[in-house]
Amino acid sequence: MAYSKELIKELEEKAQQLRLDALEMIHHRGQGHPGGALSAAEIIAALFFHHLRIDPDRPNWENRDRFILSKGHACAILYPALAGLGYFPMEDLKNWGHIGAHLQAHPDRLKTPGIEMTTGFLGHGISIGAGLCLSARLKGLDYHVYVLVGDGECQSGVLWEGVMTAAKYKLSNLTAILDYNKVQLDGPLNKIMPLEPIKEKWESFNWKTIEIDGHNIKEVLEALDKAKENKNKPTVIIAHTIKGKGVSFMENKAEWHGKAPDDNEYAQAVKELTARSF
Amino acid sequence: MNKKVSVRKTYGETLAEYGKVNPDVVVLVADVSSSVQTGYFAKEFPERFFNVGIAEAGMVDTAVGLALGGMIPFVNTFAGLFLRATEQIRTCVAYAKTNVKLVGGYAGLSDFKDGPTHHSITDVAVMRAMPNMAVVVPGDPIEVKKMVKAVAEYPGPVYLQIGRADMPVIFDDNHQIKIGKGVIVREGEEVTIIANGSMLARCLEAAKVLSNEGTDVRVINMHTVKPLDISLIKESAEKTGAIVTAEEHSVIGGLGSAVAEALGKNYPVPLEQVGIADTFAETALDYDLLLDHYGMGINDIVKAVQRVLRRKNALSHSENLKK
Numbered sequence A: 001m002a003y004s005k006e007l008i009k010e011l012e013e014k015a016q017q018l019r020l021d022a023l024e025m026i027h028h029r030g031q032g033h034p035g036g037a038l039s040a041a042e043i044i045a046a047l048f049f050h051h052l053r054i055d056p057d058r059p060n061w062e063n064r065d066r067f068i069l070s071k072g073h074a075c076a077i078l079y080p081a082l083a084g085l086g087y088f089p090m091e092d093l094k095n096w097g098h099i100g101a102h103l104q105a106h107p108d109r110l111k112t113p114g115i116e117m118t119t120g121f122l123g124h125g126i127s128i129g130a131g132l133c134l135s136a137r138l139k140g141l142d143y144h145v146y147v148l149v150g151d152g153e154c155q156s157g158v159l160w161e162g163v164m165t166a167a168k169y170k171l172s173n174l175t176a177i178l179d180y181n182k183v184q185l186d187g188p189l190n191k192i193m194p195l196e197p198i199k200e201k202w203e204s205f206n207w208k209t210i211e212i213d214g215h216n217i218k219e220v221l222e223a224l225d226k227a228k229e230n231k232n233k234p235t236v237i238i239a240h241t242i243k244g245k246g247v248s249f250m251e252n253k254a255e256w257h258g259k260a261p262d263d264n265e266y267a268q269a270v271k272e273l274t275a276r277s278f
Numbered sequence B: 001m002n003k004k005v006s007v008r009k010t011y012g013e014t015l016a017e018y019g020k021v022n023p024d025v026v027v028l029v030a031d032v033s034s035s036v037q038t039g040y041f042a043k044e045f046p047e048r049f050f051n052v053g054i055a056e057a058g059m060v061d062t063a064v065g066l067a068l069g070g071m072i073p074f075v076n077t078f079a080g081l082f083l084r085a086t087e088q089i090r091t092c093v094a095y096a097k098t099n100v101k102l103v104g105g106y107a108g109l110s111d112f113k114d115g116p117t118h119h120s121i122t123d124v125a126v127m128r129a130m131p132n133m134a135v136v137v138p139g140d141p142i143e144v145k146k147m148v149k150a151v152a153e154y155p156g157p158v159y160l161q162i163g164r165a166d167m168p169v170i171f172d173d174n175h176q177i178k179i180g181k182g183v184i185v186r187e188g189e190e191v192t193i194i195a196n197g198s199m200l201a202r203c204l205e206a207a208k209v210l211s212n213e214g215t216d217v218r219v220i221n222m223h224t225v226k227p228l229d230i231s232l233i234k235e236s237a238e239k240t241g242a243i244v245t246a247e248e249h250s251v252i253g254g255l256g257s258a259v260a261e262a263l264g265k266n267y268p269v270p271l272e273q274v275g276i277a278d279t280f281a282e283t284a285l286d287y288d289l290l291l292d293h294y295g296m297g298i299n300d301i302v303k304a305v306q307r308v309l310r311r312k313n314a315l316s317h318s319e320n321l322k323k
């Protein structure tokens, strides 16, 4: 499929803006998870500002596409996208994590419009996504379900239980996106618990796989469209990414998994992110 | 105010120290080593340290295997995450009575900043319901330090709770602990507060406030929720005739419930519970604020004592009328 230059440029800019918003939120609160938020910026931008069939004016529309942030700690990249679409006011981002605010440290479906499922402890998204797909089938709806998972998250056994369920029931309306940034909380994935060969793992579980550069908007868009064409099997998009992408001192560093930048670091990060031209 | 010390750091350092004297100790963690501070042990004893990645359920079973082989595994993750391994813990640790030590970090609301998914307000209830499982909630950094050895040497499964926060130092190095034995921290005649974990320091503060108002409060540190020191509870009920429990946990199933069960059976007296009501909390910017907001403030303890005393006095009034 061809995508216009304008669309790609627009989504690249959106992704970069999401990064700025996410870091502003994390810096403002003094808490949060920058690494895995920044690695998912293009994926979230492509989904929310182009691909998903959603309507912010009708957050409960029965036939809307569903997105589950299974790696819930990365919500700083999702909240500004939801605000940007009008699910709630931009100003709410400033109250993230305050007592009484609707934006929780990890996504809360009962508090925040646009959040389909409460997450924060890892491994739940694929099984829940499979359940949503089965429900769509029973109700005669044709929505698609997207689940963003972390690579560290793929170490949890419960995730693979969902992978098998989705394959058994041939849930082709389920697309998992693996934010393959190769770093988890305690260090590099290879050192903590190796996942490779990851593509073969998903394939041997009867999923279709598409491997892409997760920071290339065009490749993300193509993969999302291709995944929708697959029949009889769920698809996983293995998106190679960089943890902390866009901020030199955060890139590939486990230290930046879950800590906020101080004032100087934040200023430096903003400088780097705004310097990039498209 | 007493000096505050990071208890997760204390735990991590003590575990590494204890590893030197006990070669059977092994440590497992599920990708939260930097959070729960098992890095000190990993550095000293890399061959006895296993980071299994994000795999809590499997980690517990692996620890069971290590225990069957004669090692003493300390299994580490967030308190809330042990719930993912509840069946493994029930069947393979508690029922099979394997010598596994579960250390629930980031307990209570101490991971205030990560919100309700990461808060843990039900772990004591769940663990306490399992036969063969001891449940320990230390009240200060010294107690955390002393519990590492006590837990390792206790025969059989133990659940040890450690917070993320800095805790005020209450005791000194002469502090004696024994799993299953409560500690009288302050003597008093009119009412007894039974507390553990972070609430102990808050209760001691509340006792000061109450004593200034002329109320004489006994404070008990019930660091072991199971096996419960029933004789101390009974003795306190007889002596003071009113009990308040305080814990950083749901009021359903934790220390307060355990004390209520013991009182009901042995010596019923008016009881008030301080803890988190039957609700999930929310994300906050500050730990103390969150505790205050959800009913665990010093003022809440004071009020609970006043309530229980009113009930006690009403009871003795009606007893007198009967006479």
Ligand SMILES: Cc1ncc(C[n+]2csc(CCOP(=O)(O)OP(=O)(O)O)c2C)c(N)n1
Pocket (backbone or CB within 6 Å): A035, A036, A037, A039, A071, A073, A074, A120, A121, A122, A123, A149, A150, A151, A152, A153, A154, A156, A179, A181, A183, A184, A185, A243, A257, B030, B031, B032, B054, B055, B056, B081
């Ligand atoms: C089941 C579970 N175990 C542990 C944690 C604590 N934790 C939060 S994020 C994280 C690392 C996640 O790594 P990954 O899935 O690779 O995410 P990313 O690198 O994309 O941020 C861990 C261990 C958790 N949230 N859930």
